[in-house]
Amino acid sequence: DTGVSQDPRHKITKRGQNVTFRCDPISEHNRLYWYRQTLGQGPEFLTYFQNEAQLEKSRLLSDRFSAERPKGSFSTLEIQRTEQGDSAMYLCASSLSGSSETQYFGPGTRLLVL
Amino acid sequence: QQQVKQSPQSLIVQKGGISIINCAYENTAFDYFPWYQQFPGKGPALLIAIRPDVSEKKEGRFTISFNKSAKQFSLHIMDSQPGDSATYFCAASMSSSASKIIFGSGTRLSIRP
Numbered sequence: 001d002t003g004v005s006q007d008p009r010h011k012i013t014k015r016g017q018n019v020t021f022r023c024d025p026i027s028e029h030n031r032l033y034w035y036r037q038t039l040g041q042g043p044e045f046l047t048y049f050q051n052e053a054q055l056e057k058s059r060l061l062s063d064r065f066s067a068e069r070p071k072g073s074f075s076t077l078e079i080q081r082t083e084q085g086d087s088a089m090y091l092c093a094s095s096l097s098g099s100s101e102t103q104y105f106g107p108g109t110r111l112l113v114l
Numbered sequence: 115q116q117q118v119k120q121s122p123q124s125l126i127v128q129k130g131g132i133s134i135i136n137c138a139y140e141n142t143a144f145d146y147f148p149w150y151q152q153f154p155g156k157g158p159a160l161l162i163a164i165r166p167d168v169s170e171k172k173e174g175r176f177t178i179s180f181n182k183s184a185k186q187f188s189l190h191i192m193d194s195q196p197g198d199s200a201t202y203f204c205a206a207s208m209s210s211s212a213s214k215i216i217f218g219s220g221t222r223l224s225i226r227p
Binding site for chain 2: 004033035040041042043044045048056091093101102103104105106107108110
């Protein structure tokens with residue numbers, strides 16, 4: 001399967017714990033995006049990378065959130081000191097700059113903070 | 115700030131009927147308008163997309179109608195099938211902002227057999 005993959009698919013944690021999610025984009029894609037989707041809503045943009053550079057962060061991305069893409073391939077999204085309001089589906093997408101704007105989404109990581 | 119407004123929130127259509135979902139946008143800088151389909155527990159998947167230089171795009175049973183002057187666009191699903199039951203999101207993006215996608219709030223479509 002050469003699509004976008006995310007790990008883990010589900011995560012249950014207690015309030016105050018740190019969690020880290022991983023995204024592996026389509027191999028030739030140089031852009032990688034993180035979105036958050038709460039129940040009954042559309043995905044909301046969090047941040048994006050072009051290669052290893054993080055070029056934009058949404059206001060939704062508080063100081064407790066950090067994302068990295070160290071070698072321009074996979075990316076990680078870490079949430080520190082999780083809160084119940086962080087419970088959501090975290091979606092990763094990738095695209096190829098210079099081509100159509102089509103973003104291909106992964107299956108998401110569903111986070112539940114108790 | 116909701117830049118893409120979508121309606122209805124939910125829709126029930128009989129098998130074989132036409133499903134119509136409407137969206138409106140505010141920012142005239144948007145230049146790419148995709149529709150995504152999402153099944154429960156899955157990520158969104160691109161269904162069909164249009165640019166503002168055309169008024170209609172058709173792919174199989176799916177058609178986007180685009181009205182640039184009204185800043186509105188819609189998705190029509192012809193001969194709707196039970197397998198089309200999913201949540202549909204309209205969206206918009208700007209080439210100048212690395213195509214960050216702004217999504218509508220979604221329409222939950224149910225096709226009755």
